[in-house]
Amino acid sequence: MLPRRQTGEWGLRIGVCIKQVPDTDAHPRIADSGRHVDDRDVNWVISSCDLCALEEALLLIEAAEQAGGGRPELVAFSLGPARVEEALRKALALGADRAVHLLDDGFQGGDALADGRALAAALRREECDLVIAGAQSDDLGQAATPAVLAQVLGRPYAWLVMAVDLEREHRSVRVLRELEAGMNEVLRLELPAVLAVQAGINKPRFASLRGTLQARRKPLERMDSSSLGLDPESVGKAGAGIETTAIRLPPTGGGGLLIDNASPEAAAAELIAHLEREALL
Amino acid sequence: MSGADTVVWMVQNAGSEAGSREVRVCGPALGPDLRLARLDEERLGPYSPGIYAEALSALIAGERGEERERRTIVLLPHTYQVAEFAPLLAVQLGAAYIPSICGAGREAEGGGLRFRRAILQAKLQAEVRPRARTVVATLQSGAFGSDEPPASPTRVVDVCLPADMERSHERQILGREAAGAGGVDLAGAERIVTAGRGVGGADQVSVAADLASALGAELGASRPVVDNGWLPREHQVGSSGHTVAPSLYVALGVSGSIQHLMGMSGSRVIVAINKDPEAPIFSVAHYGIVGDLHEVAPALTRLLNERAARRRS
Structure with missing residues (x-):
């Protein structure tokens, strides 16, 4: 086991969970099996909300340092195959102090519940006071893993967080949470707590060259099912509540009309004619 | 297979009409035993994800305990409130969690349950099969035909706080506010x-x-x-x-x-x-x-x- 770093007199440790996903700007291809996305030629990146989670943790740490009382420690967690190490190195380059890679063949085929159980075990082991993750991933978008962490760890939870402040005097966090219809809610959560942050909460920074060089020397620990004391039946495919049976292109069109005209002027004129017929102009 | 072995819970938030019609349109595709669970701030107190999940799970797990041989499907509208607490409910019930579905039904052969949901930012759709006997699914708004008549439940239950449950102070609401300044009237725009x-x-x-x-x-x-x-x-x-x-x-x-x-x-x-x-x-x-x-x-x-x-x- 690596020695624990000092976390300042407040003794705060923040855990950020990141997921590596296919770059969503590219069009995914369906694999021959019909059940998976073809992962050849995929550019793997950190899911955008998770980058915001990491940035928010860095901002909290910088604010805590400025207020005095030492630097909280930041640990990045990710579950996935060997390629995920690149995402963790990026988190280290951005400013995380340590990284934990949940790497085990037995984790393959897990859903949010199975992966959440494994991540929760690692977060518990590292005694994280505040866990921050993205509100939903760019690939499956289930918005479930952070909630599973909160439930398994037995901690208060807030989803769609748009602002966070550490409240040292209360040992709590004050958060702004998005509601429907353009309303926000202000909440106080006692620590330890789990937060899922919404995209747009901040603008994630870019890694500096110095950060990238430093990242190579920062500790990255691997944990598997047995080192986490997990029942192999509770993780991966065996522990998943769902199974994907097929992946398809979405059904096209609600009978919409494609205005197929090479010239922008002609297309615009044709659209105006349609809008006139619809009595909209 | 008509889903006779299945209990379908349709969950409705009394404070909001959002999605309640869709839940009632989707329910009958999964089975005829349709029960309506109503969540209500007056009965449950101010919303908190832990409390809503626990109150609902106590009701559903209680009835499931008496009907062990049956499958249970819980359908909720995918509102921001539901999307926050539904995964907690799924963990508590030991259920499969299938969020923001745009389709639900049974296979012609064998009657197996199938759910459809968008993935990769709606670029693809996945067909998902639950492996657990209990399923918690949330319904994508607008995805369930507004032409079809909503089903009437066979039973309506108002969800109550379990007697032994204490309200925790771990999460307190300090206030509510509008997210942005005014001047733009999108909701009323033609x-x-x-x-x-x-x-x-x-x-x-x-x-x-x-x-x-x-x-x-x-x-x-x-x-x-x-x-x-x-x-x-x-x-x-x-x-x-x-x-x-x-x-x-x-x-x-x-x-x-x-x-x-x-x-x-x-x-x-x-x-x-x-x-x-x-x-x-x-x-x-x-x-x-x-x-x-x-x-x-x-x-x-x-x-x-x-x-x-x-x-x-």
């Missing part, structure tokens, strides 16, 4: 032109603003446009911003995330202009133009302005 990420930058939003002014429309924005600071948040269309249903909705360079589609798919006529023919926005558009919005939108603006000038003279 016409909206929305700028998406495809407009390219803060300095190019004028391409959408010019078209909006030629149409006498309000200016909307997709989430990435707001997140990038190209337009203030009060312009945001989508489930996290304004849900809109104007007569005319013009999407410029909007790819069409699920959240965006949820917020505008009720518009009477939807026009999409996008250079990517595979953009999900085209699946809800009534008129689509595949092309460079920086060419098409100015042409449209010019023709509309000329048309207005002709009418005045």
